[in-house]
Amino acid sequence: MTFKSKKILIKEKPKENCAVFGVTCNDLGYSVSNIIYTGLIAQQHRGQESAGISILKTGGQIYTYKKKGLVSTVLNNKILSTFWGNIGIGHNRYATTGSEEYTTLDYIQPYHIKNNEIEFSMAFNGTIPNYLDLKKNMEEMGKVFITNTDTEIAAQFIASIALGTEDWPEILKIASKFFDGSYSLILLTPEGDIYAMRDPLGFKPLCIGELKAEKRNIYLVSSESCGIDAVGGKFLRDVEPGEIVHLSHQKDIKSKAVLKRDRSALCQFEFVYFARPDSIIDGVSVAEARLRLGINLAKKDPLLKDPEFRKNAIIVPVPDSGRSVAVGYAQEAKLPYAEGLMKNRYVHRTFIMPGQAKRKIAVKEKLNPIKSVVQGKDIIILDDSIVRGTTTQQIVSLLREKGGAKTVNVRISCPPIVSACYMGIDFPTREELIAGRYQILYGNENYIEKVRKTIGADTLRYQTIDDLIEAIGKTRNQLCLACLTGDYPLKSVKEIAELENSIAMSRIK
Ligand code: SF4
Incomplete structure (x- = not known):
C-alpha cells in the first residue's frame, strides 16, 4: 500500500x-x-x-x-x-x-x-x-x-x-x-x-x-x-x-x-463518555464506573488537602456526562456538589457534532453559568475528557468571565487523549488532540501544564490510566486504551498509526 x-x-x-x-x-x-x-x-x-x-x-x-x-x-x-x-x-x-x-x-x-x-x-x-x-x-x-x-x-x-x-x-x-x-x-x-x-x-x-x-x-x-x-x-x-x-x-x-x-478490547471511552449511564456493558454499570472515576480523582487530588481552599470550594459537573463523575468526586472530597452550569437540552452533544465550527457555536448555545451558584467560589469542575481543548477552554472562560468564579480547577475523568482513534471514534489525528500535540511539542514532563495554560484553568488534573482501569473494573487486557497509550490492538491499525504519528511529529516539531 x-x-x-x-x-x-x-x-x-x-x-x-x-x-x-x-x-x-x-x-x-x-x-x-x-x-x-x-x-x-x-x-x-x-x-x-x-x-x-x-x-x-x-x-x-x-x-x-x-x-x-x-x-x-x-x-x-x-x-x-x-x-x-x-x-x-x-x-x-x-x-x-x-x-x-x-x-x-x-x-x-x-x-x-x-x-x-x-x-x-x-x-x-x-x-x-x-x-x-x-x-x-x-x-x-x-x-x-x-x-x-x-x-x-x-x-x-x-x-x-x-x-x-x-x-x-x-x-x-x-x-x-x-x-x-x-x-x-x-x-x-x-x-x-x-x-x-x-x-x-x-x-x-x-x-x-x-x-x-x-x-x-x-x-x-x-x-x-x-x-x-x-x-x-x-x-x-x-x-x-x-x-x-x-x-x-x-x-x-x-x-x-x-x-x-487471548484478549478483548472494549472501548474505554464507552464508560468515559459515549454510553448512557443507565447502560450495563460487559457486566459493568456505566453509572457506577463513572462514580468510581470521580472517587479515584478525588482520592489523589492535592488541592483537597488545602483547608483554605476547602472553605470556599464547590464541585460543579459539566452536564450531563460529567455528572456521575462529579457526584463520586464530591462524595470522596466531602465538599458541596452544585449545579453551576445550565444546559440547554435542545442543543445536540458538542463532541459528536461534525465540524469544529459547529462545535464552537454549540458550546455557547448549550451552556450558561448559574451566577448565584458560582460567583466568588473556588470551582472544581468535572468533565469527561479533553479532546481538542476548545470546549474546556470555553467552559473555563464562561465560569470565570460570565459566572464570576474566583478560581476554576479542572478535573478530567479520562486520562490525556494523546493518540488518534482508528477504531471509529472522531478524534482522527494526533495534531487535533491538544494533549497529543503538546506531548510532542513539550514532552511528557511539561505537556499537561501547557494544556492547563491553554484552557485557562487555575489547576488541571487528569485521571491516571491505572485508576481508569480500576474504575471500569476490567483488566488492561480487556480494554482498548490505544488513544491513551498509542498501543493499538488491531494489526491493520498499527502500521497506519505509526505512519500518522510520524507525520504528526514532523509537522508539529
Ligand atoms: S482508541 Fe480505543 S479506547 Fe480510544 S476511543 Fe478508540 S476504540 Fe475507544
Whole structure:
C-alpha cells in the first residue's frame, strides 16, 4: 500500500459511533416497528444524523426506510404504521466528517442489499480499517461500489460469501476473518432471522434481551442495554466478543463463537463518555464506573488537602456526562456538589457534532453559568475528557468571565487523549488532540501544564490510566486504551498509526 492510499484510508471515510436495535416476534400478526422506534430513541445519544428501519413483511420481503434526521422525525407514525411486520432492525447513525456527501441516502443505514441472488439488511456500528484492501480485491473481481464506506464494503463482502452458502453463521464467521476492525452488527434475512455479531475483540457493546408478553415471544438485540430497558425488556446478556447470536422468531437464541482471542478490547471511552449511564456493558454499570472515576480523582487530588481552599470550594459537573463523575468526586472530597452550569437540552452533544465550527457555536448555545451558584467560589469542575481543548477552554472562560468564579480547577475523568482513534471514534489525528500535540511539542514532563495554560484553568488534573482501569473494573487486557497509550490492538491499525504519528511529529516539531 502506498503512502497516498494510507492517507485516503484515514481521511476519506466517515467514522461512526452508531446504535443498532433489532427485534423478532413469533406472532405474525404483531408489528415490532414501535419497539424498534423506542429502542432507537433510547440510543439517540449514539448518533443524531440519520435513522432507519428495515422490516420483514409477511411474504418474506424486507422493506427499508431511512432518512437524515433524528429518530422522532424520521420514523413518524405514518412510517411506523406503513412499515409493519413482526421482525425488523433499526439504526441511528453518526457520521463525523460533516460532509454533506456522507449524509445522502446511500450512506444511511440499515444497508439493504437486494439482487436476483441475495437479500438482507444490515445495521452496523463500527469501522473496518482494512476496508480499502477488501474493496480493492472486490473491485478486481468486477464489483462496483456506490459509497466509500466500510459499511457498504462489509455488506457487499458478506453478500459475496453468501452466494456460496446459505449458512448465515458460517458466512459471518468467514467475513469476520477478513474484517480487522471494531464493530457490532446485526443482519436481517428474508427467512425471518436476525444475526448479531460482535468483533473478536469486542470494541463496541452489543447485548440481547427478551420481552415476554401473552402468547408472544419477543427477542431483542441492542447496542446498549438502555435500549432493552426502554422497551420494557429483560436484559439477558452481552453478546461476547467474537460471538454470533442467532435470534429466531420461531425458536430460541442460538450462539456460535467466531474466533477466540487471548484478549478483548472494549472501548474505554464507552464508560468515559459515549454510553448512557443507565447502560450495563460487559457486566459493568456505566453509572457506577463513572462514580468510581470521580472517587479515584478525588482520592489523589492535592488541592483537597488545602483547608483554605476547602472553605470556599464547590464541585460543579459539566452536564450531563460529567455528572456521575462529579457526584463520586464530591462524595470522596466531602465538599458541596452544585449545579453551576445550565444546559440547554435542545442543543445536540458538542463532541459528536461534525465540524469544529459547529462545535464552537454549540458550546455557547448549550451552556450558561448559574451566577448565584458560582460567583466568588473556588470551582472544581468535572468533565469527561479533553479532546481538542476548545470546549474546556470555553467552559473555563464562561465560569470565570460570565459566572464570576474566583478560581476554576479542572478535573478530567479520562486520562490525556494523546493518540488518534482508528477504531471509529472522531478524534482522527494526533495534531487535533491538544494533549497529543503538546506531548510532542513539550514532552511528557511539561505537556499537561501547557494544556492547563491553554484552557485557562487555575489547576488541571487528569485521571491516571491505572485508576481508569480500576474504575471500569476490567483488566488492561480487556480494554482498548490505544488513544491513551498509542498501543493499538488491531494489526491493520498499527502500521497506519505509526505512519500518522510520524507525520504528526514532523509537522508539529
Ligand atoms: S482508541 Fe480510544 S476511543 Fe478508540 S476504540 Fe480505543 S479506547 Fe475507544
